Amino acid sequence: MEECCRLGHISREDDRQTIESVASHAVDITVAGMPAMIVEFSGRLKSDLANYLWQSTGSRVGIVHSRDPDTGVVSVSLRADHMTDIDLVPVVKRFLTGGGHRAACGIVLQPPIDMTDFLAKLAQVTDR
8 A cells, every 4th residue: 555655646544544445345356367356436536446456456457336326327447557468458348338548448338237247248358
């Protein structure tokens, strides 16, 4: 966590506490053959949380998703270390509403959404 703070990603103590608390509920999954961590969270710390997941857990990818309570739309944020060979673009391109760059991508999923099916599709991606 200290490294995240030194990098300037998380500057306030209450933000740090929120991220650590939410991250404790993350679960292990596989994305394109890589270990990843995923958790549900909505709020301004979504990107910081996704970065924290890969930086602090030994996973290669951090994923944070949230569902809009009014529309049912799910937004998914994926983050990875930009200094590695990971390229998240092929992962999100599998979903027609995804985009971004190699270390930071997002996907917007329209309802109805079966998260179990979505996670299975993430695990099936073979190119990265």
